[in-house]
Amino acid sequence: MTEQKTALQGLRVLEIGSLVAASSATRIMGDFGAEVIKIEPPSGDNLRAWGAVSPTGSSWWWQMQSRNKQLVSVDLKKPEGQAIVRDLARWADVVVANLRPATLRNWGLDYSRLKENHPSLVYVQITGHGLTGPYQDRPGFGNIAEAMGGIRYVTGYPDRPPVRTGVSLGDELAALYGVIGALTALRHRDNTGEGQLVDVALTESVLSLTEAMMPEYLNEGIIQERSGNQLLRAAPSGTYPTADGSWVAIGANTEGTFAALASAMNRVDLLSDPRFADNPQRVKHADVLDEVITKWTSSLTATLVLEKLTTAQVPAGLVMSAKDIAQDPQFLARDMMVRVPADQGEFVGMLGVVPRLSATPGRILLAGGAVGRDSSDVLQRVLGRSLIDIDRLKAEGVIR
Structure with missing residues (x-):
């Protein structure tokens, strides 16, 4: 049987990121067939230690977040490590980065540097507050974006403090906008050959979801307050x-x-x-x-x-718990609970692909795995490095 084509087959993506936003964006692109190379430090991405840890030593979240990716470990504090990633950027159609802008500039991995040798590059940069404005150099995580973007202020009950939503909403929203921005920029590149910078701010990603909150304030001075579970503009x-505690x-x-x-x-x-x-x-x-x-x-x-x-x-x-969701016949019928092969042949449970495409559906080939799992293969296959050179780089701690 002929293997079914994927929508992003042939697209090359390089991730220079950590934790959630950049890695979620590249996971989505990888689900639909993009070839994704993820760069992480020799110590491993911090997400490997977030949440419950699997027997492999990395979190279950990591194994889902880094599925379908080639994992390359490079010490970006070393000039030769920076040079390796610049070489990989020339191979890529899209770079997705969420490290601090100043850090990327110091390492020569920012958009202005990479586009010099690759003018058709689409570079998605995800930051806390955006690349311009008085807050551009401030660090920012998802929880800060949720606070400043208005979601926290309106979430919860009026007589209680603001609360979080229970997931990394700011990061995941920025990831979605990163994918939208990348695909939009690629459409432009298809027509003109010109690459561009996609500037995604976590704060703005959250703010974009606040519906009537800002128009009502800007036009009538209405400040939306917390209202618990009630929808302010429609009822019931x-x-x-229920009687059984649900x-x-x-x-x-x-x-x-x-x-x-x-x-x-x-x-x-x-x-x-x-x-x-x-x-x-x-x-x-x-x-x-x-x-x-x-x-x-x-x-x-x-x-x-x-x-x-x-x-x-x-x-x-x-209102479903994780257990309820895993047993729900609708989610099961639509393959939202899947088991994916991992490094040692074991299978890891995780969520399926969203959205569903009729002609070019997404797929999951392999769970995220060990630090540097694909370093040697990528450097040899993509950059043409010899095995002797790769062994030297490992010995010198440039790669793992």
């Missing part, structure tokens, strides 16, 4: 407890779905209540409406609540 939409999310904030919810609850009287006559009134009286819904959901098991709502075509879903 929230998370409600929680169910319900979104019935259109006229049709609200009528369906009232019917499912055997509360058609709600439809004639002037407090719930339309969306503005339901938003105004959302607390009262949530009490009614909570009384109903609390009298039933989650299974029965979902059964009634699904029959009535009301959007609803169980």
Whole structure:
């Protein structure tokens, strides 16, 4: 059987990054067939020690994050290590970097230096605050971006401190914008032959998701505050407890779905209540409406609540733990739980590929593995280095 083509087959990507944002961006490109070479220091990327660690000594997260990548370990503090990465950048169509801009400049690995010998290069640089402006030299992590980008301020309950979302939202959003920027720039390069710099700020990536928050302030001076589980602009939409200790999310904030919810609850009287006559009134009286819904959901098991709502075509879903997700028939049917071969032939469980393409679907060939797993192969195959030279570089600590 002929192997099915992938959408980004033939695209060459070099990752000069650490932790989450850059590596998530290149993981997505690798899922769709790009050839990805990841550079990490001889001590290994810090992500290897984040979270629960597998028997290999690296985190389970690392093994998913670095799937489909060729892992090359180079000491970038050494001039010869910097020269190796500059040579690899000439091979690449796209470079994705999230190290400090000053560090990249000092090492001669910034866009202005690399484009001198490679004008068609697309260079994605992910930073905390962007490459211009008064904050350009400040360090930034995802949690800082979530704070400054407005998400933390509006997340949580009004009588409690701001809270995080439970995942590295800022980093993952920046990764998505990095991929979008890279593919957009590649489209331009296809038409003109010209490369360019893609400047992705974590703060702006978060800010871009704040929906009506900024237009409402800029035009009317409205400052959005924390509102718990209530959707401020439409109702009912929230998370409600059930009799068996679970929680169910319900979104019935259109006229049709609200009528369906009232019917499912055997509360058609709600439809004639002037407090719930339309969306503005339901938003105004959302607390009262949530009490009614909570009384109903609390009298039933989650299974029965979902059964009634699904029959009535009301959007609803169980608030799922990792265990729930791993057993969910919908996620299983769409191959979102997969087992991938790793270095020693063992199989590692991880999430599948998103999104799904009908003609050129993504694929996962190999989990992330040991530090420097592919150093020798890449230097020999891509750069034409001899085995004697590679052995010398290892002996001198330039590569691992």
